[in-house]
Amino acid sequence: MAKQVVTVCPYCGAGCLMTLTVEAGKIKKVSPFGKGDRFLCAKGKKIMDFVYSPLRLDAPLVRQGDTFKRVSWGEALDIVASRLSEIKDKYGPDSIGFMGSGCFTNEELYIYQKFVRAVMGTNNIDSCARICHIPSLKALMKSIGSATMSNTMDEISNTEVIFIAGYNPEVCHPRLYHRQIKAAKKKGSKIIVMDPRITSVAEMADVFLQLKPGTEVPILNSMANIIIQEDLVDELFIQRRTEGYDELKRQVEKYSPEYAAKISDVPAMSIIAGARLYAASRNSVILWGMGMTQHICGVDNVSALINLALLTGNIGRPNTGLSPVRGQNNVQGASFIGALPDVFPGYKQVTDPAAQEWFKSLWGVASLPEEPGRTSTVFLPGVLEGKTKALYISGENPAVSQANLNLIRKALAEVEFLVVQEVFMTETAQFADVILPACTFAEKGGTYIRLDRAVQLLNPAVSPAGESLPDWKIIQMLASKMGYGNLFPYHSEFDIHEELRKAVPDLAGITYERLQDGNAIHMPCPDPSHPGVLVRYTDVFPRPGGRALFVPVDFTPPAESPDEEYPFTLTTGRDARHFNTSTIACPRERAGRAYLEIHPQDAEALGLSDGDAIEAVSRRGKVVLEAKITERVRPGVTFAPLRRCCESSINLLTGNALDPVAKTPEYKVSAIKLNQVKQK
Numbered sequence: 001m002a003k004q005v006v007t008v009c010p011y012c013g014a015g016c017l018m019t020l021t022v023e024a025g026k027i028k029k030v031s032p033f034g035k036g037d038r039f040l041c042a043k044g045k046k047i048m049d050f051v052y053s054p055l056r057l058d059a060p061l062v063r064q065g066d067t068f069k070r071v072s073w074g075e076a077l078d079i080v081a082s083r084l085s086e087i088k089d090k091y092g093p094d095s096i097g098f099m100g101s102g103c104f105t106n107e108e109l110y111i112y113q114k115f116v117r118a119v120m121g122t123n124n125i126d127s128c129a130r131i132c133h134i135p136s137l138k139a140l141m142k143s144i145g146s147a148t149m150s151n152t153m154d155e156i157s158n159t160e161v162i163f164i165a166g167y168n169p170e171v172c173h174p175r176l177y178h179r180q181i182k183a184a185k186k187k188g189s190k191i192i193v194m195d196p197r198i199t200s201v202a203e204m205a206d207v208f209l210q211l212k213p214g215t216e217v218p219i220l221n222s223m224a225n226i227i228i229q230e231d232l233v234d235e236l237f238i239q240r241r242t243e244g245y246d247e248l249k250r251q252v253e254k255y256s257p258e259y260a261a262k263i264s265d266v267p268a269m270s271i272i273a274g275a276r277l278y279a280a281s282r283n284s285v286i287l288w289g290m291g292m293t294q295h296i297c298g299v300d301n302v303s304a305l306i307n308l309a310l311l312t313g314n315i316g317r318p319n320t321g322l323s324p325v326r327g328q329n330n331v332q333g334a335s336f337i338g339a340l341p342d343v344f345p346g347y348k349q350v351t352d353p354a355a356q357e358w359f360k361s362l363w364g365v366a367s368l369p370e371e372p373g374r375t376s377t378v379f380l381p382g383v384l385e386g387k388t389k390a391l392y393i394s395g396e397n398p399a400v401s402q403a404n405l406n407l408i409r410k411a412l413a414e415v416e417f418l419v420v421q422e423v424f425m426t427e428t429a430q431f432a433d434v435i436l437p438a439c440t441f442a443e444k445g446g447t448y449i450r451l452d453r454a455v456q457l458l459n460p461a462v463s464p465a466g467e468s469l470p471d472w473k474i475i476q477m478l479a480s481k482m483g484y485g486n487l488f489p490y491h492s493e494f495d496i497h498e499e500l501r502k503a504v505p506d507l508a509g510i511t512y513e514r515l516q517d518g519n520a521i522h523m524p525c526p527d528p529s530h531p532g533v534l535v536r537y538t539d540v541f542p543r544p545g546g547r548a549l550f551v552p553v554d555f556t557p558p559a560e561s562p563d564e565e566y567p568f569t570l571t572t573g574r575d576a577r578h579f580n581t582s583t584i585a586c587p588r589e590r591a592g593r594a595y596l597e598i599h600p601q602d603a604e605a606l607g608l609s610d611g612d613a614i615e616a617v618s619r620r621g622k623v624v625l626e627a628k629i630t631e632r633v634r635p636g637v638t639f640a641p642l643r644r645c646c647e648s649s650i651n652l653l654t655g656n657a658l659d660p661v662a663k664t665p666e667y668k669v670s671a672i673k674l675n676q677v678k679q680k
């Protein structure tokens with residue numbers, strides 16, 4: 001007899017619900033679930049290809065020369081436990097780096113960071129959040145006091161003006177694009193888009209700011225200046241709910257539209273039109289993505305956006321707000337639950353003595369590391385400086401996703417001991433000493449946090465394939481091998497969730513029972529009778545004094561600009577049918593060739609035709625791509641998706657210059673040259 005299991009799509013942060021029809025222990029059908037708002041995009045509909053991929057890892061593997069040998073779980077974990085202990089004793093706990101995943105459930109993230117801190121004694125834990133929205137977290141924490149989205153996804157359909165900055169919703173969150181943004185446009189909402197590339201949402205924009213990559217701050221500061229000069233500010237809001245206005249006013253004075261136009265190549269009139277449109281409406285929302293954050297000035301870019309919302313009072317009310325649109329299914333969980341080097345679960349600082357005491361007492365341990373750990377963008381290259389001796393990488397694929405891959409791959413090859421916990425044999429797993437097979441979302445329970453703070457429940461539909469196991473179970477078994485089984489006394493995801501509710505007051509009211517039948521609860525939710533919070537900051541901001549802070553920022557040019565030798569700018573992003581580095585994409589979709597978008601004018605100068613093979617070269621590496629001639633990019637600018645295409649991974653070209661605060665690399669601006677590949 002068939003059973004129907006309601007669970008959550010494992011791809012993007014839009015968190016679409018799905019029903020899995022299971023017969024004889026196998027998923028037979030995937031359908032959208034929901035009352036009236038049923039939606040699954042091409043990725044969600046394809047999850048069976050992912051769960052039943054022939055490429056799945058189905059047993060623990062241990063390196064034997066250039067190949068791997070299948071071993072038992074006991075054997076694999078013995079090796080991992082003894083090597084990690086040896087390295088910790090010999091070089092100290094901070095010689096090991098741990099990467100968690102935005103694909104983990106909250107329960108898995110919780111147990112993982114607890115293992116790293118309480119057993120391994122280091123804060124060297126990081127996740128994919130580092131290379132996406134940590135700049136948003138840093139800027140929002142400083143200005144607002146909390147780093148999550150202020151309002152809900154559904155409210156976007158009811159807003160008057162949507163400002164979309166460095167974000168391509170059609171490919172990143174198809175649900176949000178089709179169900180919220182397009183619906184809003186149909187109802188008459190106005191759209192402002194700031195992007196170096198003509199995306200589908202740019203085509204429907206009322207104001208399109210097609211900027212030179214890396215020139216966001218001059219445009220946003222100029223918009224702030226126009227809003228102030230034209231008296232479009234919300235004076236009462238500024239007076240009652242903010243601080244630092246005079247400093248901001250002074251800082252943006254020099255950013256006239258003409259000055260910003262000169263730097264960004266966006267016409268001054270468009271900047272003025274964007275500022276007026278955003279400020280004149282009663283309900284404006286800002287959505288942003290990695291086009292804002294993946295810069296050496298990513299934190300400043302986000303601060304400049306936040307300043308606009310504070311100037312116009314577009315926060316703390318329904319249908320307005322600040323929306324850092326988190327990409328991966330549970331990357332919001334990855335940062336909120338503490339898979340970061342500087343925070344415990346609930347964004348409590350690891351340096352805060354009260355937080356340290358709280359977690360020591362909850363976990364029953366005498367000590368916890370008190371200094372922030374290193375970020376993945378520091379501890380990975382740290383192998384080559386002799387500072388990192390072992391890596392434990394779970395659900396991440398840094399051999400494709402990190403910037404400056406030749407350097408990162410050298411580090412993965414040279415590290416003394418590498419454990420990879422994964423669903424597939426990824427490029428990173430190829431470097432491993434031990435590979436531990438993890439199962440997929442359909443084979444486990446737990447919770448994810450949607451991009452808009454809504455917590456949703458996964459239900460296991462089928463048994464794990466082969467000998468694969470849920471990530472939490474693997475960590476629990478490893479802790480046991482290392483003699484710390486007493487700290488991980490869980491029988492199921494439910495037990496971990498109950499501890500998580502105690503650890504994080506904002507989740508205290510969210511029980512599995514309340515999440516049944518596809519129910520979603522927006523945190524914070526402090527007790528089981530609380531409905532959750534849809535609109536945040538209606539009265540106060542969670543900062544000392546309760547006021548939000550204007551943070552004035554100045555323009556920092558990209559780390560690398562085009563020059564005579566490398567005359568083109570490369571910018572990167574997602575494409576529709578791929579998912580990040582394709583670690584959980586269906587194999588059929590992995591095969592597509594990597595391409596480079598190039599403007600017709602540049603193609604003509606280089607003598608290129610559509611589909612020609614072209615070699616793109618930066619100061620760090622080179623790849624061969626297929627030329628895609630299109631007016632979507634500006635002359636002088638090229639675009640490539642960050643999909644995995646083995647030797648053509650675009651991050652061979654990108655640079656690892658980091659934002660000084662967030663330590664996020666500048667993926668969005670690299671200088672390259674292009675050579676036509678002669679056909680044989």
Ligand code: SF4
Nearest residue numbers: 009012016041044175
């Ligand atoms: Fe999955 Fe996102 Fe597509 Fe929804 S929009 S089905 S969550 S990939």
